[in-house]
Amino acid sequence: MSAGVWMPCVRRAATVVIVGRFQSWIVVGSALQKEAKLYRRDRMASRRYHQIDLLRSVACFMVVAFHYLYRGHLDGWIPFASPMAVTETVKFGYLGVQLFFAISGFVIFLSAQGATPRAFAASRAARLYPAFWAAVALTTLVVHLGGLSSLVVPWRDVFLNLTMVAHWFKAEFVDWAYWSLAVEFHFYIMVWLLLRFDAMKHIKIIMSVWLLMSALNWLRPVYPVEFVLEVRWAPFFSVGICAFLMRQGDRSKWVHALFSIASLLSLAYAYSDAKKALGFDHLDVVAVVLLSCSIPVLFWQISRERFEVSGGRVLYWAATLTYPVYLLHEYIGYVLISRLSAAGVPGMLSALAVFVGVLLLAYLVNTRVERPLSVMIKRWVAGA
Template identity: 70%
Template structure:
């Protein structure tokens, strides 16, 4: 399988993680009543757009997962995904469950049955609640991995442009007339973002055909349309906010266009490596655990800003521990078990 590291992707992954943290700690946690206060008004007015970091993650996945699938057998691909996803995920479920139940915020607690189903990463298939709502995006990613595995299994990767065209047509139909089964099974809502990443990878790899450009711009347009539609129907956004959402949504394909043209190149370093490496465990650990600790620290009389800074530091430290002591060793075991040998 391809293993080249793209430092610009590391930077975007780190940026997406920071956006999501800002959204949860400076906006959503307070709005939903899970934290006593958000950040300063100015920061909160900016942080409310941080949810778009998840959309950036999806575009990154399109690029990176398609890269990792190059030359891979279906079994090797499954082994690499299982080894990458499950160790930190399992650890995060345990830690989040313990902290949330200790923190005594009833609205964040899920039944033990749902906790157990979360270990599959497909709890939503059984109608179970996520242990941490941030896990919803992992469910989307999981469906995407299944689709890539099917392409490998039935030798359809060589027809990827035809597959993407069909996926985007389904997504367009869903945009015009939303259909929950299509959104659930085929992730039609998020297909354009994955296709932005895949198309960018293909263009960067040398495909300069009219068809790949048409796919890229179709995916980009549709991704912005979905972002606009969601923002325009949100009671939390004024008209000026919707314009900001559109601008940020346009920035995602624009960045991948630059990557595809070799016009966004950066050098790597240890700080960037670790920031990108820890984004996954940080994403898994930050939301509900963060709400609990910010609330408890605020009750002790600390200033809200200091509470948030302390919790961010704790989450990154916990993510480092999960990565080094659980993710690394367990991923090797899982890879061998799934790959065989």
């Protein structure tokens, strides 16, 4: 065979080999990039923000102090009145709930990164329901045995509470603290829908509309919209969401504008709530607005990595127990404090003793119920 015949064959063969190897490199490179992206997402989702743990612990303590040392007596559930200096401090503790909502905005968007709709639903169900079911059962038991008949709800409502959406059926909450869980539940549904319809990439547009609806609702409340889309609490969730986006590198003017609008709206709602709050005067309203400023300020610092906290076992357990403590503290606390006060235990001491008892009960719920049951629920919902 002459050179003129076999040389083109060699060139074609060499070209096929080179192109084949090049395509293989592209495939391998693409696979490696995909694996690296998934690794970064998993690492980001599993990362623990200790400053969020600290804020969660502070928020929980604020709410407990508010109920035990201020609102419980004001509503007639607790027989003693705390000293004036104490009540004038803890009366603002309800702002811990707003802080919880901002935390959820940050944490839920963190957990949604790279998650499928089913995986997200599994993680939320495993996180929420085990401790909640235990709390509903324990609260019902203590309230029935404790003698505060005005806190007892019908058995139909007790069973509807197990769904966590008792308000959908116009049922009473077993413990009024559950109202904020209903708000959280609606927020989780909205995030799930974003994942289901692949709308996370449009989050800035969606948040813009959400905040616009929130502003209109502040001017003139529209109950169906406020109930379904939680526009009343949208500014607080949005502060956390924007802080997360900025923390992950999206520091565009759009996100900054959304953060600013959400912050201003959160102050507007805080002002409106304070004006309607029982026992609040003009100075209290001013104090609420000033204290409410701390929430966007803290999350701005987190977004800029200027607020960092070292972890530790104490902080870990404090943050871990916030959820069961929040679920268990109010009505159970009212019953036990009333019983201790009736037995002659000084008021402040009885509140402290009950708080310690609720911490221990929360630890048992976490270790004996929440952890083992959450694994089962997650596997069942995820279909594993």
